[in-house]
Amino acid sequence: GAVVSQHPSWVICKSGTSVKIECRSLDFQATTMFWYRQFPKQSLMLMATSNEGSKATYEQGVEKDKFLINHASLTLSTLTVTSAHPEDSSFYICSARDSGEQFFGPGTRLTVL
Amino acid sequence: QKEVEQNSGPLSVPEGAIASLNCTYSDRVSQSFFWYRQYSGKSPELIMSIYSNGDKEDGRFTAQLNKASQYVSLLIRDSQPSDSATYLCAVPEYGNKLVFGAGTILRVKS
Numbered sequence: 001g002a003v004v005s006q007h008p009s010w011v012i013c014k015s016g017t018s019v020k021i022e023c024r025s026l027d028f029q030a031t032t033m034f035w036y037r038q039f040p041k042q043s044l045m046l047m048a049t050s051n052e053g054s055k056a057t058y059e060q061g062v063e064k065d066k067f068l069i070n071h072a073s074l075t076l077s078t079l080t081v082t083s084a085h086p087e088d089s090s091f092y093i094c095s096a097r098d099s100g101e102q103f104f105g106p107g108t109r110l111t112v113l
Numbered sequence: 114q115k116e117v118e119q120n121s122g123p124l125s126v127p128e129g130a131i132a133s134l135n136c137t138y139s140d141r142v143s144q145s146f147f148w149y150r151q152y153s154g155k156s157p158e159l160i161m162s163i164y165s166n167g168d169k170e171d172g173r174f175t176a177q178l179n180k181a182s183q184y185v186s187l188l189i190r191d192s193q194p195s196d197s198a199t200y201l202c203a204v205p206e207y208g209n210k211l212v213f214g215a216g217t218i219l220r221v222k223s
């Protein structure tokens with residue numbers, strides 16, 4: 001299957017700082033990528049759909065000014081968590097579509113102190 | 114919005130047995146269906162996709178689709194302890210988003 005990478009795999013930051021997470025499609029081009037969040041023992045929650053060259057589409061209840069998404073190329077989407085707080089600590093996972101199937105990155109574990 | 118239902122489990126099977134995971138969906142016009150496996154602390158991994166009624170086999174995995182009954186299942190033959198994970202059923206929605214079921218926890222006991 002297609003390969004999606006994420007960087008960093010884990011990050012610890014202080015409350016109030018911003019954190020950027022990168023999602024890359026390594027062997028295919030992705031006009032659309034998706035960002036998910038998963039809290040321990042809970043289901044995946046879709047946060048937003050990232051569209052190359054245009055604004056992201058956010059799911060209901062997700063603050064677009066707090067979770068900034070940029071999809072500047074066909075292989076890279078970034079999620080920036082601005083002014084992070086402890087409640088933002090979670091497992092952030094991106095995915096991308098290739099040939100009708102969706103492949104996930106390995107995830108980024110964010111801990112906000 | 115489409116709904117995807119799965120029994121949360123846990124489903125416990127002995128090593129070597131067949132594990133049967135089930136999923137129902139609400140939208141009759143859904144055309145494609147996906148099974149993902151998620152190990153604890155890891156991201157989901159696509160293990161099967163199915164588009165047509167009937168069975169699709171890949172190694173020890175068989176996906177079964179019945180569109181009339183709005184039902185898709187995943188069979189795992191010769192279950193191994195390494196198959197212990199959460200299995201997620203997913204159906205595409207508009208904009209190519211995936212709607213996931215809550216997942217079924219599978220435990221294979223040696």
